[in-house]
Amino acid sequence: MQREKSVKAKEVIESLCKVLYSLGLECVPSAETFRRAKFNKGEDVVLEFWKLLHSVLLKALLLECSCTTLSDLDSHVREALWQCGYGASWIVVNTAGLRPRSEVGSRELLVAFGWVLSSGSLLEALLRARSLELDILSLPPTVSLSSPREGGSLGDVDGQGGLKEDRLLRRLQWQYGKLRFQWRRLLSIREERARLLHQVLSSSTMPSTSTSQPSSDDHHSMCSTALKKEVERLQTLSQLLEAYLEWKRQEPLFWCWMDSVVDSQLSDLREEDTVENMSPVHQVVNRCFPYGYKDKEGLEQLDNMLLRLQTGLKDTYTRQSRKAQSVLQDVEELEEIERRVALRLHGLAESCTSTPTSGCCSYRPSLQGPQPLPNHHQSWRSGSVLPQACDGAVLPGKVSGTGTVMVQVQASSLIVELQQREGFLLGELGQMRQAKRGQIQEKTASWLEGAGVVLIPPLPLKR
Amino acid sequence: MSIVTVQLGQCGNQVGQELFEVISNDANDTQRKVYSECSSERFFNETANRELVARSVLIDMEPKVISQSIAKTAKSGKWRYGDRSHFSQKQGSGNNWANGYCVHGPRHEEVVMDIVRREVEHCDCLAGIMAMMSVAGGTGSGVGTYVTQCLRDEYPNSFILNHLTWPYGTGEVIVQNYNSVLTLSHLYQLSDAILVHENDTVHKICAQLMNIKHISFRDVNKVIAHQLGSVLQPALTGDSHGVYNRNPIGELMSSLVCHPEYKLLSVCNIPQVSSSSMAYSMFTWPGLLKHLRQMLIANSKMEEGIDWQVRAPSLQPEGIERTRSHRRPGFNTSLANLLILRGKDVNNAEISGFQHPSLYTPWLPADEAFSMWKTPVPFNKYEKSAILVSNSQTLLRPLDNMVGKAWNMFASRAYIHQYTKFGISEEDFLDSFTSLEQVISSYSQL
Numbered sequence: 001m002q003r004e005k006s007v008k009a010k011e012v013i014e015s016l017c018k019v020l021y022s023l024g025l026e027c028v029p030s031a032e033t034f035r036r037a038k039f040n041k042g043e044d045v046v047l048e049f050w051k052l053l054h055s056v057l058l059k060a061l062l063l064e065c066s067c068t069t070l071s072d073l074d075s076h077v078r079e080a081l082w083q084c085g086y087g088a089s090w091i092v093v094n095t096a097g098l099r100p101r102s103e104v105g106s107r108e109l110l111v112a113f114g115w116v117l118s119s120g121s122l123l124e125a126l127l128r129a130r131s132l133e134l135d136i137l138s139l140p141p142t143v144s145l146s147s148p149r150e151g152g153s154l155g156d157v158d159g160q161g162g163l164k165e166d167r168l169l170r171r172l173q174w175q176y177g178k179l180r181f182q183w184r185r186l187l188s189i190r191e192e193r194a195r196l197l198h199q200v201l202s203s204s205t206m207p208s209t210s211t212s213q214p215s216s217d218d219h220h221s222m223c224s225t226a227l228k229k230e231v232e233r234l235q236t237l238s239q240l241l242e243a244y245l246e247w248k249r250q251e252p253l254f255w256c257w258m259d260s261v262v263d264s265q266l267s268d269l270r271e272e273d274t275v276e277n278m279s280p281v282h283q284v285v286n287r288c289f290p291y292g293y294k295d296k297e298g299l300e301q302l303d304n305m306l307l308r309l310q311t312g313l314k315d316t317y318t319r320q321s322r323k324a325q326s327v328l329q330d331v332e333e334l335e336e337i338e339r340r341v342a343l344r345l346h347g348l349a350e351s352c353t354s355t356p357t358s359g360c361c362s363y364r365p366s367l368q369g370p371q372p373l374p375n376h377h378q379s380w381r382s383g384s385v386l387p388q389a390c391d392g393a394v395l396p397g398k399v400s401g402t403g404t405v406m407v408q409v410q411a412s413s414l415i416v417e418l419q420q421r422e423g424f425l426l427g428e429l430g431q432m433r434q435a436k437r438g439q440i441q442e443k444t445a446s447w448l449e450g451a452g453v454v455l456i457p458p459l460p461l462k463r
Numbered sequence: 464m465s466i467v468t469v470q471l472g473q474c475g476n477q478v479g480q481e482l483f484e485v486i487s488n489d490a491n492d493t494q495r496k497v498y499s500e501c502s503s504e505r506f507f508n509e510t511a512n513r514e515l516v517a518r519s520v521l522i523d524m525e526p527k528v529i530s531q532s533i534a535k536t537a538k539s540g541k542w543r544y545g546d547r548s549h550f551s552q553k554q555g556s557g558n559n560w561a562n563g564y565c566v567h568g569p570r571h572e573e574v575v576m577d578i579v580r581r582e583v584e585h586c587d588c589l590a591g592i593m594a595m596m597s598v599a600g601g602t603g604s605g606v607g608t609y610v611t612q613c614l615r616d617e618y619p620n621s622f623i624l625n626h627l628t629w630p631y632g633t634g635e636v637i638v639q640n641y642n643s644v645l646t647l648s649h650l651y652q653l654s655d656a657i658l659v660h661e662n663d664t665v666h667k668i669c670a671q672l673m674n675i676k677h678i679s680f681r682d683v684n685k686v687i688a689h690q691l692g693s694v695l696q697p698a699l700t701g702d703s704h705g706v707y708n709r710n711p712i713g714e715l716m717s718s719l720v721c722h723p724e725y726k727l728l729s730v731c732n733i734p735q736v737s738s739s740s741m742a743y744s745m746f747t748w749p750g751l752l753k754h755l756r757q758m759l760i761a762n763s764k765m766e767e768g769i770d771w772q773v774r775a776p777s778l779q780p781e782g783i784e785r786t787r788s789h790r791r792p793g794f795n796t797s798l799a800n801l802l803i804l805r806g807k808d809v810n811n812a813e814i815s816g817f818q819h820p821s822l823y824t825p826w827l828p829a830d831e832a833f834s835m836w837k838t839p840v841p842f843n844k845y846e847k848s849a850i851l852v853s854n855s856q857t858l859l860r861p862l863d864n865m866v867g868k869a870w871n872m873f874a875s876r877a878y879i880h881q882y883t884k885f886g887i888s889e890e891d892f893l894d895s896f897t898s899l900e901q902v903i904s905s906y907s908q909l
Contacts, residue, residue, distance in 0.1 A: 167826035170722065174827060177721030181655075184620050185713045188464070192588030 009257045010035070012250040019247040020052075022240035023126045024133075025059065027051035037106035038261045040268070049109035053077045056113070057084070059129075060122050086115050107265050114258045127244055134237040200227070464590035464709040466505055466695070467582050468519040471610060472603025473528045474628050475595040476521055477680060480532040481688035482595075483517045487542045489696060489843055498840045501697040501707045507542060508585050515542035518586065520578050521549035522610065524556050524567055524602045548578055556601025560642040561885035563605020564649075568613075571606075576613055583618070591622030591712030594654075596646075599630035599639035604646040608653075615653045622712045625654040626691065629661045629861065638878050640869035645887070647862075648895035651902060656720040658694075658728045659858055660687045664764040671767045673737045689843055690730045693850045698803055698836035708836065718834040719799045719854045724905040729857045731755070731764050732850040746847045748804075748812040755802075755849050756816045762795035762857055775821040796909040797823050797855035799832045806847035809837040824909045859906045866899050 013031040020028045029037075029048040036045045054073050057080035078091045088111070090104045116122060204227055470479035483506065490502035507515040517536075521529045521544060529551045536543050550571065556563040583589050594611050596603035607625075614623055627646070630639045650657055665683045669675045675682050697707035700714055708714050720726050733755045736744055754766055761773035773793045800822075804812055820829040842848055872878065873892055883889070 170826045173723065174721045174831075177723060178717055181622070181713060181717040181721065184622060185710055185717070187620050188588055188590060188710065188713070192464070195587055 008253055012253045012257065015243065015246045015250050016254060018243040019123065019240075020056075022236070022243045023059075023123070023130050025052075025055045025126075027055055034110065037110040038257075038264065040105045040107040042106065045106040046104070046109065049106050049113065050074065050077060053081070053109060053113055053116070056116060056122070057081070059126055060084075060116070081112055081116070084116060084119065086112060086119075088112060107261060110261055111258075111265060114255075114261070118255075123244070123247070127240070130240060131237055134233045134240070200230075204231075464505065464588045465508075465518055465586035466590050466712060467579065467586065467592050468506070468517070469579060469592060469594040469610060469614070470519060470521045471594060471596040471607040472523055472600055473525070474597035474600065475603050475607065475626075476523055476528045476532050478626070478628060478684045478687050478691075479519060479521070479595045480535065481681075481684045482691050483519065483536070483542060484539070485685075485688045485692040485843060486696065487515060487539075489692060495840050498697050498707065498838070504587075505590070505695070505697070505711070508545075516545050517542055518582055519544060519548065520575070520582055522551070522575055522578075522602075522606065524552045524554060524563070524606065526551040526553065545582070548582055550575055550578060556605055558599070558601045558636045558638060558642070559881055559885070560601060560605040560608075560638075560645045561882040561887040563601045563603075563607070564609050564645070565605075565885040565887065567602065568606045568609025572609070572613055575610060576617060579610075579614065580617070589618070589621055590710040591624060592618065593624045593626060593712065595626040597628040597630065598643040598646040599628075599636050600642065603628075604642045608646050608649045611650060611653045622656075622710075622716055623654050624656050624658060624712050624716070625650050626658045627660070628687065629659055629663075629865075631662045631666070632861070632864065638872075638881070640865050640872065641878065641882065641892075643865050644869045644895050644899060645892075647902075648898040651726060651898060654726065656716050656728055657726050658691075658730065658852075660690070660730070661764075661861055663861075667767075668735055668765050672735045672765055674740075675737070686735070689735075690732050690850065693732060693805060693842045693848060694730060694803060694852055696805075696838075696842060697840075698805070698838045700836050701834060707838070714836075715801060715852065718801050719852060722798070724902070725798050725854055725909075727858045727862070727902070727906070728852055728854055729764075730850060730852050731758055732848060733758070733766055734845065734848065735765065738844070741844065748808065748847065748849075751847060751849050752812060752814065752816060755851055759797065759800065759817075759851060759853060759855070760795055760822065761793060762855075764857075775819060777821065795856050797832065797853055798827065798909055799823070799854045800834075801852040802833070802835045803850040803852070804835070804837040804848075805850075806841040806845065807839065808847075809839055812837075812849075856906050856909055859903065862899070862906075863903055866896065866903065870896060 010031050013034045017028050017031060017034075027048065029045075029052055033045050033048055036042050037049060050073055054077050057077060061080055061083065081088075082091050088108065090108055468479055468482075470476040486502060486506050490499045490506075503509060503515065506518055508518055510516055521532065523529050529549050533544055533549065552567070552571070556567055579592075583592075592614055594607060594614065596607035598604045611623065611625060614621075627650075629643065630636065636642070647657070662683060665686045666678055668686055669678045669682045673682070673686070694715070695711050698711075699705065700708045719728060733751050734744065734746055754769065757769050757771060757773070758764070758766070760775055761770040763769045770793060773795075776794060800817060802814060802817055804814075814835060817835075818829050818833050823829050823832040873896070879889065879892070882892070
């Protein structure tokens, strides 16, 4: 199984090499070189990868440079990679200076190459450029339709300024007509092209017809060499396209292999980390470029952190919401109780205030039993007896509010006292009623006398 | 790039034959290989036996002229017409535009268009179609208009140039002005450009410059063919970078007739002398161009009798309108001009006189209105020759005369029944008059 996989990987890399070679890149390393780069082996491998990166970046970025020496090539590749956005530590210039070329392993270069390959559509762009190079026949005609004189002349209108609208309109009509004629000319050129192309193709596919015509020899040979060249070009193009197709088929496998390269790089790094502590500069760089140095590890760390943060956030949220809910419930309950108590108190107060002589002294109902509970309250222990305040509900086991001292009174004695008070109050009420009635009768009598009216009590209503 | 010529009617066939004659003589010069090849590709189809076959279609409603032309070319031995590229009938159109347009045209449309299509397919690339005809008769004008309409339908994106021969003002045919008005008004909608030769002008050239005593149609046609040939033969355009222009008709139109209201082109050339006096004549570019410029602004079609008093108006300062009162009497305002120089030392020719903004309409800058082609190859035995194709007011007066005469006849309904019986109504006439009045007004406002 493992063996089969490695064989596959080799095939894939070979197809990639083929594509790169067909794209006209110089210095394409062999599949074996790729394999050795994975294991970071060999000085020559490093060199080959420097060259590969250089030629790829040169084409991709359309840079103009002629690097001959290796150090030139080195700095050039670093710059180009930096320009592409690749931020590995060996590219970055820091206070300690650039990491020397000898320290950059072939695997790092391989990873960089993988990065360049995966970012953007490098191969596609190169393919497009190369196919345009090869396929001259489908190129649009490079005919200059307008002379520079015509191009610049439109500016003159603005310069004259005083042209009236009518003139401008006529001028515009003229220009439009000119454009139409030029379009027609272009069209006729395209038609001619197509016709000539057809002739070339038909004569090349049917050689019997061309030999039957007794055309002059040199003309014919000239034609055939041109044809041969064209055929060669087309063959190269088709090879290129086939190679690309093959690569596209096998591309996923390559990225699997690339993953293994990165993994091995990471495992090496971990070993290194345990062996030697990183310099402070390195740490800074690592912080700046978490992907650059420990790509995968950093990513994992970030992932984990994100996950942790997310779960933490979720927990906090649920807790918060629960708390808020409970608080809400508490508040509601409290309100309900208060409401009920207030209602009760109101009722009580009404029943009490009807006796003006009762004053402010009243009693709170106590739900305690007739037997007092021992050692329960400070107030109890203090033993001071004061008239009870009327505000604030007294709940069992709770001290009410601020500074109000309550006196625990036995219910039986209270009932007796209340009954006495009731009797007294009722008596008083009766007296007052009588006095009022007397007053009213006197008043009505005096009024009625003056008016001479006889008062007849109303008839009871029949239902 | 090739041009397919469609020769229509008696006049069209005669002028066309002369044109191919001139071009074949000019292109036969073996010393100028590139020039000759370019010219041959343009006008001739070379067969396997190295015979030159004109890319031309001959159409007439009478057999006489076509068979004459074919016989004449066969005798010359330098070139010939295609074996199956002509079409003729027994009976003519009777100088009636309506007969040609409404009867003969539709009746023979299929056959004629088949021939044209075959001829077009022989070209590697069609640069344009040139229909040659007169406006006076019935076949050239009527059938010619109908065929142009078919060509426009069949080749909507091709350049179509109509070459028209205008009749003598004194009259060859009684209804020539009707025919002319109907032809011109229809072609103005169909064609991309209308190149006009007036018989009167050419006749004067034959009489005064060529010293021909008894002027025949053949002499007139020769002059026309010479002028046409010197326009259509290969030349180097401003931006061709030393390669002969591939699409003469397209480039001619791009520089002259971009505005759809102005499609009338006229040609004048210098020098034009009899073959006998050519040996004793010496020409310099400054002299030729000075004359040509004056011919342009004073509206004279030939070297003789130029009015040297006419001057270009001085340009008003910017912002002040150039009104009619500022115009000099007799001054010929141009919309666009194309100067073609052929012969020795063309590169030393001073052409700034044609580039002056005062020559042109105020709404088109001079650098756009003027263009020039040139070639060091001399044309038709002239060591030096200059041709001016002009989209200007030159044709305004003859056109106005023509429309005026036709209107006078129409006002008295003379000969109208000859047209209505073929299906051309009085409304059609009125439409034609209206569109030509529009053309006249456009040109007079240049």
